[in-house]
Amino acid sequence: MQSARERILGRIRKASGPGQAASAGTADSQALIAAQPAAQASLRPIDDVPAEFCQQALAAGVELHYCDELAALPAACAKVLDAQARLTVSTAQALAHMHWANSVQPYVRGSIEVGLVQARLGIAETGTACFDSRDVPSGLLFLSDILLVVLDGRHLVDRQESAWQRLGPVGSALHLVTGPSRTADVEQTIQVGAHGPRRLVLFLVGGGLAQVVARHTQPAPSLITLASSP
Amino acid sequence: MSAVRQFNTRAHKALADSQLQRALAKARSGFVDKRAHAAASEPDFEHMRDQAREVRQRALANLAMCLEQFEQQVLAAGGQVHWAETPDDLRRIVIDICRDSGARAVTKGKSMVGEEAHLNVALEAAGITPWETDLGEYIIQLAKEPPSHIVAPALHKTRGQIEHLFRDAHRLGERALDEVSQLVDEARAVIRERFLNADVGITGANMLIAETGTAVLVTNEGNGDLTARLPRTHIITTSFDRVVPTWDDASKIIRVLARSATGQPITSYTSFFSGPRAGNEQDGPDQFHVVLLDNHRSALLGTEFETMLHCIRCGACMNHCPVYQAVGGHTYNAVYPGPMGAVLSPLLRGAPQDDALPNASSFCGRCEAVCPVRIPLPGLMRKLREREQQQTPAIASRWLLRLHARLSRHPALYRSLTGWGSRALALAAGGRGRLRRIPLLGGWSRERDLPAPQGGSFQQQWQARKGRG
Numbered sequence: 001m002q003s004a005r006e007r008i009l010g011r012i013r014k015a016s017g018p019g020q021a022a023s024a025g026t027a028d029s030q031a032l033i034a035a036q037p038a039a040q041a042s043l044r045p046i047d048d049v050p051a052e053f054c055q056q057a058l059a060a061g062v063e064l065h066y067c068d069e070l071a072a073l074p075a076a077c078a079k080v081l082d083a084q085a086r087l088t089v090s091t092a093q094a095l096a097h098m099h100w101a102n103s104v105q106p107y108v109r110g111s112i113e114v115g116l117v118q119a120r121l122g123i124a125e126t127g128t129a130c131f132d133s134r135d136v137p138s139g140l141l142f143l144s145d146i147l148l149v150v151l152d153g154r155h156l157v158d159r160q161e162s163a164w165q166r167l168g169p170v171g172s173a174l175h176l177v178t179g180p181s182r183t184a185d186v187e188q189t190i191q192v193g194a195h196g197p198r199r200l201v202l203f204l205v206g207g208g209l210a211q212v213v214a215r216h217t218q219p220a221p222s223l224i225t226l227a228s229s230p
Numbered sequence: 231m232s233a234v235r236q237f238n239t240r241a242h243k244a245l246a247d248s249q250l251q252r253a254l255a256k257a258r259s260g261f262v263d264k265r266a267h268a269a270a271s272e273p274d275f276e277h278m279r280d281q282a283r284e285v286r287q288r289a290l291a292n293l294a295m296c297l298e299q300f301e302q303q304v305l306a307a308g309g310q311v312h313w314a315e316t317p318d319d320l321r322r323i324v325i326d327i328c329r330d331s332g333a334r335a336v337t338k339g340k341s342m343v344g345e346e347a348h349l350n351v352a353l354e355a356a357g358i359t360p361w362e363t364d365l366g367e368y369i370i371q372l373a374k375e376p377p378s379h380i381v382a383p384a385l386h387k388t389r390g391q392i393e394h395l396f397r398d399a400h401r402l403g404e405r406a407l408d409e410v411s412q413l414v415d416e417a418r419a420v421i422r423e424r425f426l427n428a429d430v431g432i433t434g435a436n437m438l439i440a441e442t443g444t445a446v447l448v449t450n451e452g453n454g455d456l457t458a459r460l461p462r463t464h465i466i467t468t469s470f471d472r473v474v475p476t477w478d479d480a481s482k483i484i485r486v487l488a489r490s491a492t493g494q495p496i497t498s499y500t501s502f503f504s505g506p507r508a509g510n511e512q513d514g515p516d517q518f519h520v521v522l523l524d525n526h527r528s529a530l531l532g533t534e535f536e537t538m539l540h541c542i543r544c545g546a547c548m549n550h551c552p553v554y555q556a557v558g559g560h561t562y563n564a565v566y567p568g569p570m571g572a573v574l575s576p577l578l579r580g581a582p583q584d585d586a587l588p589n590a591s592s593f594c595g596r597c598e599a600v601c602p603v604r605i606p607l608p609g610l611m612r613k614l615r616e617r618e619q620q621q622t623p624a625i626a627s628r629w630l631l632r633l634h635a636r637l638s639r640h641p642a643l644y645r646s647l648t649g650w651g652s653r654a655l656a657l658a659a660g661g662r663g664r665l666r667r668i669p670l671l672g673g674w675s676r677e678r679d680l681p682a683p684q685g686g687s688f689q690q691q692w693q694a695r696k697g698r699g
Contacts, residue, residue: 005313009297013294185365191411
């Protein structure tokens with residue numbers, strides 16, 4: 001007797017004709033799967049990647065800050081947190097060996113006040129941070145009330161396709177995070193903090209992005225200052 | 231009662247339901263405006279739609295190969311793939327896995343395939359408690375109702391109704407639940423405990439990626455990730471048509487999915503799951519199962535309905551449908567409502583009551599205009615109508631149409647009859663110029679008057695003018 005697998009695949013092959021003859025894993029199938037139609041034009045180029053990243057992240061509700069170097073991070077974190085807030089730092093990363101103003105708790109699945117994690121990459125087109133499950137336990141990203149994300153300013157890419165190329169093989173989960181957790185299930189009203197973080201604070205570190213971040217996070221100059229400039 | 235009459239009865243009830251109408255009015259402006267804004271603020275949006283459609287076409291054209299590759303990669307990563315021909319098979323497979331894991335309670339992310347298979351009822355019957363974690367799904371689980379929308383399952387509920395459900399279920403005492411934020415916090419606290427205690431997590435998948443055996447899950451709440459990554463066992467219930475060849479292909483779908491659904495460039499969370507937890511990872515399941523449902527989908531391949539399998543479940547077609555907007559999802563009495571459901575439900579379920587669904591359309595074409603992968607939904611509905619007409623015995627209105635078709639092949643007879651007809655109507659209208667009631671067409675004339683013909687027929691007037699010209 002045939003298995004359900006064989007019956008379903010049999011029906012699929014029968015319906016789709018001879019092109020389905022190649023079996024998985026052969027060079028043929030690899031080539032066919034990877035084949036992108038040549039005529040397919042690419043999307044518009046993103047010229048200023050850091051600027052696009054900042055703009056999109058802010059639009060997604062991310063609180064954005066800049067540090068010149070990793071050593072400046074503890075002071076920057078202390079500025080955005082209550083002194084009493086307890087910190088949980090992902091242990092597999094450089095952050096684990098630094099000293100913080102707030103008390104540090106080990107990661108335990110439960111309610112976490114503040115999670116501090118380092119992202120692999122930032123994707124400009126949507127202001128997204130990428131996390132590999134080999135670096136950061138998934139729970140820390142989703143159980144923290146406030147999530148502090150550290151992202152190297154030199155690890156920004158334009159679009160998802162570039163991110164896949166740059167990341168290479170990843171762990172059992174890759175999480176793309178764009179802003180805090182939210183829901184619109186009660187009367188289509190957007191409410192932040194559904195199950196995951198209520199705040200997402202992102203520190204871009206290095207890459208000479210001080211001006212770009214400042215331009216996007218500070219209020220636009222008023223008309224009076226514009227008028228007084230030559 | 232006929233399928234059409236049953237639909238009409240439900241539609242009348244929905245139109246008279248003031249709570250439902252209030253909920254629908256909010257959804258109408260919300261979804262439509264947000265998508266319009268997303269489309270207008272992305273200059274490449276039309277281009278993105280073409281790319282997404284091309285991905286769906288290429289995936290279906292190489293479906294068997296993509297699925298074999300997907301299966302191989304899941305196995306290589308230490309996971310398992312199960313094939314379910316029917317909803318019954320899917321229920322049995324999921325319950326067996328739960329029993330093997332010694333599960334007494336499972337957390338669930340939103341899965342339309344799970345809804346299609348009525349998984350919760352089966353889990354409960356097997357002594358396993360299903361805990362829905364998506365806020366909308368949680369609300370309708372408390373209300374013991376099916377979803378009324380594929381993206382926003384509790385779209386039909388008002389804030390007041392949700393407050394009542396929570397007060398009944400949570401023993402809240404005097405605590406205030408007036409604000410949306412209080413309702414969301416209440417659900418967050420209750421469901422948080424469940425994330426931490428569940429033995430098995432069951433989610434759907436928005437996509438499957440063949441090249442690495444990866445399931446892609448898109449959420450705004452983060453409930454899918456907590457369901458997938460905290461319990462010892464993760465089960466993904468989905469259908470085989472979700473597969474795409476590569477990660478680059480998945481990106482093309484992601485770009486149009488949230489823009490079409492909620493007007494966001496991307497949802498808060500997009501996660502890629504490839505097999506069980508690896509050696510040094512702290513979180514992630516020990517067991518990773520993917521259950522692929524067929525349920526008549528393979529029978530659509532190579533037919534005129536194949537493009538329906540391109541659907542990425544964004545819900546834009548129902549958000550923009552004047553019929554859905556007026557009567558809501560429950561009127562369709564099917565897991566998949568709105569225009570996509572009017573095509574998919576008869577094809578998957580094939581129950582007699584589904585014959586009414588392709589008729590619940592004004593054929594205005596907005597569903598096709600907003601579909602991110604450009605599925606010709608009105609065309610597919612028309613084909614289903616034709617199929618139904620061929621199968622069912624003729625009713626009075628069709629006899630009348632046939633009579634009219636015969637008559638119009640005899641111009642002289644037609645002219646003389648219309649001449650007599652218009653004189654008779656003018657006479658019946660008396661001096662009022664309009665008819666209040668028309669025999670045999672009571673339904674039509676209940677809401678409107680028929681203007682009586684003034685003077686001769688068009689052809690008579692044409693002849694007269696030609697004489698003058």
